Amino acid sequence: MTANRDRRPPVMADVATKAGVSHQTVSRVLNDHPNVRAETRARVLEAIDELGYRRNMVARALVTRHTRTLGVVSFDTTLYGPASMVYGIEQAARAAGYFVSMVSLKTIDTAGVRDALGYLAEQGVDGIVVVAPQRSAAPALADAPTDIPVVAVEGGHDGDVSVVSVDQVEGARLAVRHLLDLGHETVWHIAGPPDWLEVEGRLEGWRGTLAAAGRPVPEALPGDWSPRSGYRAGLRLARTPGVTAVFVANDQMALGALRAFAERGVRVPEQISIVGFDDIPESEFFTPPLTTIRQDFGAVGGHSIEVLLRQLEAGAEWSHERHVVPPRFVARASTAPPGG
Amino acid sequence: MTANRDRRPPVMADVATKAGVSHQTVSRVLNDHPNVRAETRARVLEAIDELGYRRNMVARALVTRHTRTLGVVSFDTTLYGPASMVYGIEQAARAAGYFVSMVSLKTIDTAGVRDALGYLAEQGVDGIVVVAPQRSAAPALADAPTDIPVVAVEGGHDGDVSVVSVDQVEGARLAVRHLLDLGHETVWHIAGPPDWLEVEGRLEGWRGTLAAAGRPVPEALPGDWSPRSGYRAGLRLARTPGVTAVFVANDQMALGALRAFAERGVRVPEQISIVGFDDIPESEFFTPPLTTIRQDFGAVGGHSIEVLLRQLEAGAEWSHERHVVPPRFVARASTAPPGG
DNA sequence: GCGGGAGATGTGAGCGCTAACAAAAGGGTA
């Protein structure tokens, strides 16, 4: 355990000399090759320990042609959704013995994603997960590197890549069905920013479910995921006559809407019912606790790594998979029958 | 732009042949070496483009002995604090031309941190940022690799590394001072989990400020950062006579406490004033909007990279720096004079 | 007592790149 502070770190040859074997034998020990005598192995391990030797993965990667590193491209990891996804990805990757190299984009645009993919490819990552929930990311995915597997999370459906996602349409359907079943005539909607695929899915599920039930479809209110935008939309809904039920595209905006209703003296759920989306850890403690649709971000992250590893093993001939994670309805206290 | 789908990707020598120059000249073009004729450069660039050549950073790293990758070790990046920190770190690193290799630990313990540091060192990262807010991470930092710079964020103060952190004691002082200035006799405290350095700092600031003002110091209530633990603590406070002001160690727990008070019919801020910590994006929309202490996580992340890069440039002889980011008081609607 | 096969170890080459030096090509001055 001698630390050589200023000298160049020891290499395999140093260990070999010290143990009185060839560098190849050291390599064998390090890689758990079976054909090494127990005594030799012990001698090598001792030398490794004494020198404080640590193998150089860069040199190893040069010859093996893989780095055991996966690239992750993601949008704003400050948000709960992407953060949980990336966390799930990282955990699953490391459990499988892979490192994760991260690129978080401030804004998702085709050029940004393309650059990120290019950089990661240069770095020699073995595979890439792209958390690119916006439509504008799709073109970049279409001409992603073809020599390494790429998996998109919540991504475009047209690219030449595998996709793992939550069933957004179904999530919206669950929310709307719940409100209609309570007896509401129709359901309003505060949407997320346009261009997001999740937003499109939720809009589609909301509209479709209302239409299927023969209910009027109000105009969706715009939002940008932030509590503030939910607050503004809530203010508008509070002064719109006839609103009894709202489906909000995420929990943060639902929080803002809750605040707007509170300020306007609109009681939830007595006068207006509200359902969110995501089920962030805070939702359970909102005033009132928020009924919402749970997305299992961790599972999505985990699945994406599973798919990626499968393709990694398959080598050159992998097929594109599509994996859909179901959302779950979580009943709490923000909904009630109309006029409740 | 020919994609060679199945063939091995082109290497520098291929480009050289195609452009009719030596591989060294290709290398010069790629590295912006000044002494290359404009015409030659153009020819090389054209060949690069035609072959779809991409330089192999692994091979480059082997000879240059640096990877332009920084390692980040962090605790649960699902939490807003760590997530924002890591985001700030990643942004700053990439702006400086560095990649980020992530390891998020599920739990922080000495062995986990030590392993993570070891793995990253093997990967050949040029420097490491450790977001290790727990005391138990300190021993691992003490015997961190000595041949590359390591910066701790919110980390132990005894290790042989640079530290960037928010002034927790001052943050707590701001919160308590505010409540005392409003006329409250004393301030109760819902603490975070023990072992966290931030928790210790906030406890110290809370106790110290009360003591300095000659006020009684109640027993701190335990919490674990989660809204649920804040809820439980809130329930206890609601049935404790004489409580008029509470300083909560983070905003999530404050949310839980708010919920508990609402359920027990305790009005905030009229009957109890409450101050949080962190200023998460949601706080402004709590019921009521939460007065809190803002931590600039992004700035902390950015500073940590600044320090790291400075040490990277300094080469072998770097000195250990200590950088403290001030917290900021954010006034909203959850506090009022007692009996307000 | 000796060929043969399995196990244990060593040898040489090369992954794709950069650093250091060597060589060739221009361009001004004595």
Place this chain on the structure above:
DNA sequence: TACCCTTTTGTTAGCGCTCACATCTCCCGC
């Protein structure tokens, strides 16, 4: 014209590791 100096390009030798193969031991069976 010869000379030197600068600019441009080429050549060679590794970086630290693994792979493929060669070699050397040892033990078994006939």
